[in-house]
Amino acid sequence: MIPKGTKLSPETRAKISASLTGRKQSAETIAKRIASNTGKKRSPEFIAKMKAIVFSPEHKAKISASKTGKKHSAETRAKISAKKKGQIAWNKGKKGQIAWNKGKKGIYSPETRTKMSASRIGKIPWNKGKKGIYSAETRAKISASNTGKKHSAETRAKISANTPRFWQDKKLSPETRAKISAGNTGKKRSPEHRAKISAWQIGRKRSPETRAKLSAHRLHRVIPTKDTKLERKLQELLNTNNIQFTKHKPILGQPDIFIEPNICIFADGDYPHGWLYLQGKDYSKYRALNNEHFEKKIKKDQSVTTRLEAQGYKVLRLWEHEVYQEPKKCLDRIRALL
Numbered sequence: 001m002i003p004k005g006t007k008l009s010p011e012t013r014a015k016i017s018a019s020l021t022g023r024k025q026s027a028e029t030i031a032k033r034i035a036s037n038t039g040k041k042r043s044p045e046f047i048a049k050m051k052a053i054v055f056s057p058e059h060k061a062k063i064s065a066s067k068t069g070k071k072h073s074a075e076t077r078a079k080i081s082a083k084k085k086g087q088i089a090w091n092k093g094k095k096g097q098i099a100w101n102k103g104k105k106g107i108y109s110p111e112t113r114t115k116m117s118a119s120r121i122g123k124i125p126w127n128k129g130k131k132g133i134y135s136a137e138t139r140a141k142i143s144a145s146n147t148g149k150k151h152s153a154e155t156r157a158k159i160s161a162n163t164p165r166f167w168q169d170k171k172l173s174p175e176t177r178a179k180i181s182a183g184n185t186g187k188k189r190s191p192e193h194r195a196k197i198s199a200w201q202i203g204r205k206r207s208p209e210t211r212a213k214l215s216a217h218r219l220h221r222v223i224p225t226k227d228t229k230l231e232r233k234l235q236e237l238l239n240t241n242n243i244q245f246t247k248h249k250p251i252l253g254q255p256d257i258f259i260e261p262n263i264c265i266f267a268d269g270d271y272p273h274g275w276l277y278l279q280g281k282d283y284s285k286y287r288a289l290n291n292e293h294f295e296k297k298i299k300k301d302q303s304v305t306t307r308l309e310a311q312g313y314k315v316l317r318l319w320e321h322e323v324y325q326e327p328k329k330c331l332d333r334i335r336a337l338l
Contacts, residue, residue: 219250230267230320231256237327243334252311253304262313263337266301270320274298 008016025033042050055063072080101107108116127133134142151159172180189197206214227235227247234257238245245265249258257265270276274294277283283290305315314337318330 219252219254228267228269230269230323233327234265234267234318234323234330237323237331238334241331243338251313252308255315259334259338263334264308264313264315265334266315266317267323268301268317268319272297273301273319275319275321 231247235245235247238257243259246258246260247256249255249264251258251264253264253266255264256267259265268275274297277291277294278298283294301317305317308315316333316337318333322330
């Protein structure tokens, strides 16, 4: 037994350490040691001495290296979990307790921050793949605690700079896109939120690739979502005469009727597509649907027709009054293209 207070030389300490290395204590010895320390309180002087101990960089490096990559076995993890069950967390009931680093902005040097950042690269987050680890109540509490919380302009700028846009850097699975879509369906934005989104979009230029993707996506969107009365009338005429067709073909202009192999038919309403304007009706007194509006609409329809014909399609445009008043003539014009 070494007398208390005896200072051992480095050589003696090395010998003791070497003699203990790899030595396994029996279960009884471990139990005795745990029992002797259970409930034991250290004096303030002892705690102060322990805090005053400063490890050399070499010592800290050795400790770090010995723990790096060390994984506990399933049995050890189960024992730790069982031991902690039922224990009261040290901060339970201490709501509003000031964090140790509150107000200590910049306590880490740029070098330390760089090292911390580098150490996290490539590491898998602790909660990756652990979907549903928080209960509905916990999620509600987290949401409530963050609601109304405002970050400073500097913090928002940092978050924006360090957070990659998911649509730029990740390819989302169809399931994930469906979930995002379902989460946003029916969601109403406040006037302030809509104004911010609108302001953010003003002057924004999209790349040719993005514009091409948006254009391809719009070809598969049917607006309006339900067939108009005029479209249903034309469809009924074709069905009655056993003419096979496809509705809203996702090509340029999205023809109302497409007949294989290359016939595009558009059913144009008299008012929305400017037939009444072509007959001389003046809309100059109207604010939005004025003469200028119908001029643009007519030019757009002509452009779609020209571009489709240049691609080898046969294009037929039928006015609303023609479909209702002269259905036989419309049918003859369609058959002439077959």
